[in-house]
Amino acid sequence: MKVVNQYVPSVDGKGIMLGRPAYTDDLAAPDALIVKVLRSPHAFAKIVAIDTQAAEALEGVELVLTHKNVPRKAFTRAGQGYPEPSPHDKFVLDTYVRYVGDEVAAVAAIDEKTAQKALGLIVVQYEVLEPVLDFESAIDHASIIHPEEGIREMFPTGFEPKRNIAAAYDMHVGNVEASLASCDVVVRETFHTQAQAHAMMEPHTVNARMDYQDRLLMYSSTQTPFHVRRILSQALDVPISRIRVIKPRVGGGFGGKQALHGEMLVALTTLRTRKPAKMVFTRQEVFESSYSRHPMRIDIALGAMKDGTLKAIDCRILSDTGAYGEHALTVFMVAGSKVLPLYNKVDAVRFGGQVVYTNKTPAGAYRGYGAIQGNFALESAVDMLCERLEIDPIVFRRKNMIAEGESSPIFEIMGEGTEGTAMSMETCKLDTCVSRGLTLIDWHKKYPRQTLPDGRIKSVGMAIAMQGSGIPYIDMGAATIKLNDDGFYNLMVGATDIGQGSDTILTQIAAEVLMTTVDRVIVYSSDSDLTPFDAGAYASSTTYVSGNAVLAAAEKMKGMLLDEAARALGCDRELVRFDGATFTADSGENISLSKLSNRLYYNEDQQQLTATASYVGTKSPPPFMAGLIEIDLDPETGEIDIVDYVSVVDCGTAINPKLAIGQIEGGIVQGLGMAHFEAVKYTAQGRLISNDFLSYKIPTQRSVKNLQTEIVHSYEPSGPFGAKSVGEIGIDTPPAALANAVYNATGVRITSLPITAEKIMAGIAAKKGEQSL
Amino acid sequence: MIHIEQYHKVDSLEEAYRLLQKYETAVLLGGGAWIRTGSKPLEHVIDLKGLGLDTIIETKDSLSIGAMVSLRAMETHAGIRQLGGGFLSEALSQILGVAFRNTATVGGSIMGKFSFSDLLTPLLMLDVTLQFYDAGPMRLTTFLAQRGRLKDILQAITIEKKACRAMFKKVANTALDFSIVNVAVAIVEGRYRIAVGARPGTAILAESVMAWLDTVESPTEATWKEAGEKVVETIKLGTNQRAHESYRQQLVKTYVARGLKEVSGS
Amino acid sequence: MKIKFMLNDRSQTWHTEPGESLLDLLRRHHVVSVKKGCDGSTCGVCTVLMNQKPVLACTVLAVRCAGEHIHTVEGLADEVEKISEAFGIEGADQCGFCNPGIALALYALKAEHPEADAAEIKQYLEGHLCRCSGYQSQVKAALRYLGEAS
Ligand SMILES: Cc1cc2nc3c(=O)[nH]c(=O)nc-3n(C[C@H](O)[C@H](O)[C@H](O)COP(=O)(O)OP(=O)(O)OC[C@H]3O[C@@H](n4cnc5c(N)ncnc54)[C@H](O)[C@@H]3O)c2cc1C
Ligand code: FES
Numbered sequence A: 001m002k003v004v005n006q007y008v009p010s011v012d013g014k015g016i017m018l019g020r021p022a023y024t025d026d027l028a029a030p031d032a033l034i035v036k037v038l039r040s041p042h043a044f045a046k047i048v049a050i051d052t053q054a055a056e057a058l059e060g061v062e063l064v065l066t067h068k069n070v071p072r073k074a075f076t077r078a079g080q081g082y083p084e085p086s087p088h089d090k091f092v093l094d095t096y097v098r099y100v101g102d103e104v105a106a107v108a109a110i111d112e113k114t115a116q117k118a119l120g121l122i123v124v125q126y127e128v129l130e131p132v133l134d135f136e137s138a139i140d141h142a143s144i145i146h147p148e149e150g151i152r153e154m155f156p157t158g159f160e161p162k163r164n165i166a167a168a169y170d171m172h173v174g175n176v177e178a179s180l181a182s183c184d185v186v187v188r189e190t191f192h193t194q195a196q197a198h199a200m201m202e203p204h205t206v207n208a209r210m211d212y213q214d215r216l217l218m219y220s221s222t223q224t225p226f227h228v229r230r231i232l233s234q235a236l237d238v239p240i241s242r243i244r245v246i247k248p249r250v251g252g253g254f255g256g257k258q259a260l261h262g263e264m265l266v267a268l269t270t271l272r273t274r275k276p277a278k279m280v281f282t283r284q285e286v287f288e289s290s291y292s293r294h295p296m297r298i299d300i301a302l303g304a305m306k307d308g309t310l311k312a313i314d315c316r317i318l319s320d321t322g323a324y325g326e327h328a329l330t331v332f333m334v335a336g337s338k339v340l341p342l343y344n345k346v347d348a349v350r351f352g353g354q355v356v357y358t359n360k361t362p363a364g365a366y367r368g369y370g371a372i373q374g375n376f377a378l379e380s381a382v383d384m385l386c387e388r389l390e391i392d393p394i395v396f397r398r399k400n401m402i403a404e405g406e407s408s409p410i411f412e413i414m415g416e417g418t419e420g421t422a423m424s425m426e427t428c429k430l431d432t433c434v435s436r437g438l439t440l441i442d443w444h445k446k447y448p449r450q451t452l453p454d455g456r457i458k459s460v461g462m463a464i465a466m467q468g469s470g471i472p473y474i475d476m477g478a479a480t481i482k483l484n485d486d487g488f489y490n491l492m493v494g495a496t497d498i499g500q501g502s503d504t505i506l507t508q509i510a511a512e513v514l515m516t517t518v519d520r521v522i523v524y525s526s527d528s529d530l531t532p533f534d535a536g537a538y539a540s541s542t543t544y545v546s547g548n549a550v551l552a553a554a555e556k557m558k559g560m561l562l563d564e565a566a567r568a569l570g571c572d573r574e575l576v577r578f579d580g581a582t583f584t585a586d587s588g589e590n591i592s593l594s595k596l597s598n599r600l601y602y603n604e605d606q607q608q609l610t611a612t613a614s615y616v617g618t619k620s621p622p623p624f625m626a627g628l629i630e631i632d633l634d635p636e637t638g639e640i641d642i643v644d645y646v647s648v649v650d651c652g653t654a655i656n657p658k659l660a661i662g663q664i665e666g667g668i669v670q671g672l673g674m675a676h677f678e679a680v681k682y683t684a685q686g687r688l689i690s691n692d693f694l695s696y697k698i699p700t701q702r703s704v705k706n707l708q709t710e711i712v713h714s715y716e717p718s719g720p721f722g723a724k725s726v727g728e729i730g731i732d733t734p735p736a737a738l739a740n741a742v743y744n745a746t747g748v749r750i751t752s753l754p755i756t757a758e759k760i761m762a763g764i765a766a767k768k769g770e771q772s773l
Numbered sequence B: 001m002i003h004i005e006q007y008h009k010v011d012s013l014e015e016a017y018r019l020l021q022k023y024e025t026a027v028l029l030g031g032g033a034w035i036r037t038g039s040k041p042l043e044h045v046i047d048l049k050g051l052g053l054d055t056i057i058e059t060k061d062s063l064s065i066g067a068m069v070s071l072r073a074m075e076t077h078a079g080i081r082q083l084g085g086g087f088l089s090e091a092l093s094q095i096l097g098v099a100f101r102n103t104a105t106v107g108g109s110i111m112g113k114f115s116f117s118d119l120l121t122p123l124l125m126l127d128v129t130l131q132f133y134d135a136g137p138m139r140l141t142t143f144l145a146q147r148g149r150l151k152d153i154l155q156a157i158t159i160e161k162k163a164c165r166a167m168f169k170k171v172a173n174t175a176l177d178f179s180i181v182n183v184a185v186a187i188v189e190g191r192y193r194i195a196v197g198a199r200p201g202t203a204i205l206a207e208s209v210m211a212w213l214d215t216v217e218s219p220t221e222a223t224w225k226e227a228g229e230k231v232v233e234t235i236k237l238g239t240n241q242r243a244h245e246s247y248r249q250q251l252v253k254t255y256v257a258r259g260l261k262e263v264s265g266s
Numbered sequence C: 001m002k003i004k005f006m007l008n009d010r011s012q013t014w015h016t017e018p019g020e021s022l023l024d025l026l027r028r029h030h031v032v033s034v035k036k037g038c039d040g041s042t043c044g045v046c047t048v049l050m051n052q053k054p055v056l057a058c059t060v061l062a063v064r065c066a067g068e069h070i071h072t073v074e075g076l077a078d079e080v081e082k083i084s085e086a087f088g089i090e091g092a093d094q095c096g097f098c099n100p101g102i103a104l105a106l107y108a109l110k111a112e113h114p115e116a117d118a119a120e121i122k123q124y125l126e127g128h129l130c131r132c133s134g135y136q137s138q139v140k141a142a143l144r145y146l147g148e149a150s
């Protein structure tokens, strides 16, 4: 391969670094009205009265929106397959506010100062209600978070709002109770994970204007432009043909932009005033009033025989979706469906539980999408089980983990809020990942611990993980390739580059098929008017799903070119050879692509060549990885140094190895943040305190000393040039790997994230206390 | 955007001082980094830029650092790098990033009396005098012990050069984090000094422990441990969002003992 | 009030208000390379050079720039292109929101300390949060840039 799996720098890095206008706010109209939101100071309250007169009278204020003057039609902000598995439980503005930071009213004014001032002039009378802050007591709580009429589920998802249940799910294979009872050893443990913040660097940003055809033109920093268009149209009752959504360069998403945030209010402002309007979330709003990861309580039981055969897994989860139910069911299910098949040889497996509403910042999609939570519990519990069995955890994993050619019944049972798709692992190099990982980290020398000369303890820990590649039979990607005069191409994709480099890799795929170089393929993503449909950047789908669409479109284009070349050369198509630049007939006569293109557009047989292809997966081949961590732990303070993190990944063919490694390393470090110190803190009244980068710490340059990242050789037959996905898998292993390493160093098992130095120290102290008793 | 009603660009310290006294709500602008974090409108802001307070003067016996010297300029100054093995530079280098430290000033960092300060704790290892426009010289320790806001202009701080070995430890989650606790330990002309900051209260010296250490004839490892215990007994540590008191105690104990061991060269 | 200052080696006289940050002033005038990530001195994406030294544009009041020299990546294209090439080779560019700020920091680092090693680079770049890259590729790119530059 000449372009795919080769070193190719990103197609856009230079322009971005040079500061060319590219991101949503760079493209806002200079005179856009500033939209600001009045946010609830209460965790749960009913708006009894709201007086906007003074605000409206303020000079420079163009519009004030409250629940009284906006359409009332329930929708979900979640951008996912339609009909959505998320409940329609959100209104543009409502009479209830359901968390501190929820929207009360919006003001559009000529500048920020005026908007800010106007917010202060709105007088709201609240009836403050008892909030539900502890998700473990949410079900059947005296307070009902969604008592209102008009909300609904789109298909059966276990939605019981009167009980504060957003979704529920149960499945089982075999008889878990009986299987556990027959096991030699059973471990049971409860794990807790926190509401990690996405903390993408570009805040949620949106702007709108009426274009010269009097249509609503939106620029949105979104992962899902087509879902944005559809949801706006449905909730605001505007014909979908009157809306155009452009996704410019996006400054990071990680799932946080797989939803509508400011879009509704900004669209309404422009529709009502006919003036351009914009909104850029403050960092505090990003933390408080967008999305976070679903916190979960995971009760897990593993049963095994003395010989190290894992027999049964029982996993029960309570997930906290916060005030609204975006991605409630699907994230919950992925905590099982993309975790439990790792150990596919069990006799019995059971998975189930509920997703509950609380009066907290809503949870939504987030890289890993449940798998990181589930992985923390499962891979911690596996190490605990091994200790009880007195079996090396590496040996145990090798014996029980999924292998190439194998399957798991879970794939068929569990899908995207519905049933899944049976599949067997055509590629699974998990074993290679593990062995290579052991070598890279020098496991056998360091396991389980060593005492260093300065008194600190060096230890290692590991976990394995899997993810998916798109959502089969649901999410579609399409691509259009257009030939231009002189013989260069446009590649139009609805696939959303949000910084993960999909524009580059999709270009590489097209260039490879068309036997040309990336500079001859000009990529454009995404614009609901111009680019073909794509579900969006989520579920690790872009390379696999959209990549397959690009591959097919490029093949189609190649076929069209051969037809035209044959016509120009006056011979049979089968007799034409094409090397990317020149078509040669068997006679030796030839015509260059450039000439042929010019001929098509200016001289003879004139016509536009355009090829469009779509792809919807029929399976979701999982990428796999082994993640191994080396830490130096200070037993007197609990502080840890992350010395090394080794990732060995089976993602099929890496279309762009450097960018693939970038995805993995970015995920690892984000996962380490969640594992180690990204702590979410609320006051007793339900106000988020960790609402800026001072109080919520994300990893910095020196948080991790070294990363070693390798991609193993693997070829997924169903993927474009053998590729699977790589966008999410990196984030899954750090919590369990770190927990296991801390245990190996100290004997302290931390079951709630983040694993802070203080928790470790408390664990060490408690252990000492026990020993001295 | 913060709201500033009146911004005063002045030509002299005298004028700055006059305005400071004239307006009840006047604020002096050092680097302005902290001032910007507030949400209240500011009525009068007096800029201290351009008044010549941004120089470092080094003599044989002392370093005089202007109040408007940036944290980064202080950190990278050769004379500061030499003091006590460079512990002050080390401490400064742990306050946010380079670009931030190019703006935040020494004056603002001292006058803020920030409880989380990573500058005050190590400065307590040295004999530091604050030079005020009106009040004249004042010991740093006196300043820190004072309550209430001083309506004066800090012009410079003077650090006496003394033979000293010192260490500073900031315990934090990332380098961009506030200290969970910080500890400075030094041996200055043969006498020990220990300070603890971000307790979460403002930095203070562990004077009684320092005095006790001076009485110990030939200190051993056990002495350092004991000193750590004593510091925790005598200095008030507390609980806040960042850590519980018990964890702070553990950290202080450990780092005081380690610091003493390190600076004493044993 | 009006302030006069040098932006990318050209004199500009712009209107500002005392409370306005340099960041808001620049973005209002469509100098969009300078990003707003937190508006609170904590992320580094708003970095510009003031008299050749990196500062956080969100933290500096615009009024205080009177008479000063401000540079953004728009004014240092030659050098920034070299940095972007190094980033491209190492696959260090992802969403890119942090990149202009980092480019300016590297430009300043080269002037201050062209022999910086990996540890020194990490320390110098510490104030620049990046949620995408995991940082290691950025350090490799920085080493490449400094190596090629010297
Ligand atoms: C986001 C953030 C994170 C921080 N993290 C840390 C940290 O981890 N560790 C740490 O040690 N520090 C930290 N700081 C504090 C920082 O180091 C500075 O100390 C702080 O910004 C004050 O410096 P400044 O020059 O910006 O002061 P300003 O904001 O200008 O002033 C601070 C106060 O001092 C007064 N003042 C300023 N100069 C004088 C003077 N010459 N005479 C009299 N009064 C004066 C002002 O009126 C004001 O009340 C942080 C600050 C911020 C904004
Ligand atoms: S925007 Fe200036 S540091 Fe974040």
Ligand code: FES
Pocket (backbone or CB within 6 Å): A201, A251, A252, A499, C093, C094, C095, C096, C097, C098, C099, C129, C130, C131, C132, C133
């Ligand atoms: S590349 Fe996205 S924040 Fe750095």
